[in-house]
Amino acid sequence: MKGIIFCISGPSGVGKGTIVNELMARDPTLALSVSCTTRAPRPGEKHGVHYFFLSHEEFRKKLENGEFLEYDEHFGNFYGTLKAYVTKLADEDRPVILEIDVVGAFKAKEYYGSTRRVVNIFIKPPSLEVLEERLHRRGSESDEQLVARRRRVQFEYGQADKFDYIVLNDEVSRATEEILGIIQKEKSKQ
Numbered sequence: 588m589k590g591i592i593f594c595i596s597g598p599s600g601v602g603k604g605t606i607v608n609e610l611m612a613r614d615p616t617l618a619l620s621v622s623c624t625t626r627a628p629r630p631g632e633k634h635g636v637h638y639f640f641l642s643h644e645e646f647r648k649k650l651e652n653g654e655f656l657e658y659d660e661h662f663g664n665f666y667g668t669l670k671a672y673v674t675k676l677a678d679e680d681r682p683v684i685l686e687i688d689v690v691g692a693f694k695a696k697e698y699y700g701s702t703r704r705v706v707n708i709f710i711k712p713p714s715l716e717v718l719e720e721r722l723h724r725r726g727s728e729s730d731e732q733l734v735a736r737r738r739r740v741q742f743e744y745g746q747a748d749k750f751d752y753i754v755l756n757d758e759v760s761r762a763t764e765e766i767l768g769i770i771q772k773e774k775s776k777q
């Protein structure tokens with residue numbers, strides 16, 4: 588049997604990373620997909636654990652070889668999900684968690700088609716205003732960048748209806764609990 592792939596997605600700033608960390612801590616049977624990035628490691632980050640840290644040249648080669656399920660550029664750096672990495676984890680019959688943006692989640696579903704079950708979960712903020720306020724508070728961005736980000740957030744926010752599940756991030760532990768319930772439900776369906 589093959590593991591189900593769960594994409595934890597939603598607009599930037601919604602708290603996907605925090606929820607994913609909590610999910611991994613609560614259920615050790617889950618496997619987290621490690622992405623590739625061209626950005627430099629931050630203190631404490633390890634190659635192969637937090638990301639596969641690649642040079643631009645290495646990333647370009649993988650891109651040309653069609654190794655990415657999806658990729659994107661954020662703040663001048665590239666990020667990509669490896670097809671082989673995700674498929675291998677799913678083949679080990681473990682539920683695989685992908686922390687991924689909205690477009691990436693759609694691409695993952697499209698890529699696997701009927702060969703693997705991909706369940707897309709949208710993390711929703713309490714309101715669009717809360718999200719915009721959070722983005723604003725992050726600071727250190729020009730007005731132009733902020734406008735671009737806001738437009739992106741509004742687009743992402745509007746995609747919720749296309750997801751299999753919508754989970755409100757009103758409180759991290761509650762939202763995590765709800766996602767663990769979804770994972771169990773999907774596993775039992777299989």
Ligand code: 5GP
Binds near residue numbers: 622657687691
């Ligand atoms: P950071 O540099 O803070 O780790 O991540 C920056 C952004 O890249 C975050 O919004 C994160 O979700 C996104 N990101 C991380 N890995 C991937 C990936 O594999 N694909 C895509 N499209 N975005 C990613």
